[in-house]
Amino acid sequence: MSWIILIVSGVLEAVWATALGKSEGFTKLWPSVIFLVALAASMGGLAWAMRGIPIGTAYAVWVGIGAALTVGYAMITGEESFSLVRMLLILGLVGCVVGLKLVGDH
Known part of the structure; x- marks a missing residue:
């Protein structure tokens, strides 16, 4: 159960990070509220x-x-440019995260 909670928490990290950017320094109400809740x-x-x-x-x-x-998300929405190198680096990051789960405490 800890791993499921951790994964959901990681997804929520992406939500609050994105909302923080969209809040424009906490000047927009709903992105700021989403940021705080997430x-x-x-x-x-x-x-x-x-x-x-x-x-x-x-x-x-x-x-x-x-x-x-x-x-x-930023690449999909066009807020950041897409490149093959970026995608490969993100996949490497995901691979490292999966590897940490697989090796456990050993």
């Missing part, structure tokens, strides 16, 4: 997941999921 849920889930997953692994997976989804 931030609280993401941090809470990360904290909960760390009860069953080592901190280094949990944090790396959380950040990796959030970073990959945030940049992926």
Whole structure:
């Protein structure tokens, strides 16, 4: 269950990071509200997941999921440019996150 919570928390990290950018320095109400709600849920889930997953692994997976989804979303929406190199680097990041899950505590 810890891994499921961690993955959802990583997705919420991408939500709050994207909302933070769209809030334009907290001058827009709804992106600011989404940022605060997603931030609280993401941090809470990360904290909960760390009860069953080592901190280094949990944090790396959380950040990796959030970073990959945030940049992926930005490329899909055209806010950032798409390139094959960027896509390969994101896939490498995802591969590292999956690898951390596979090796566990060994």
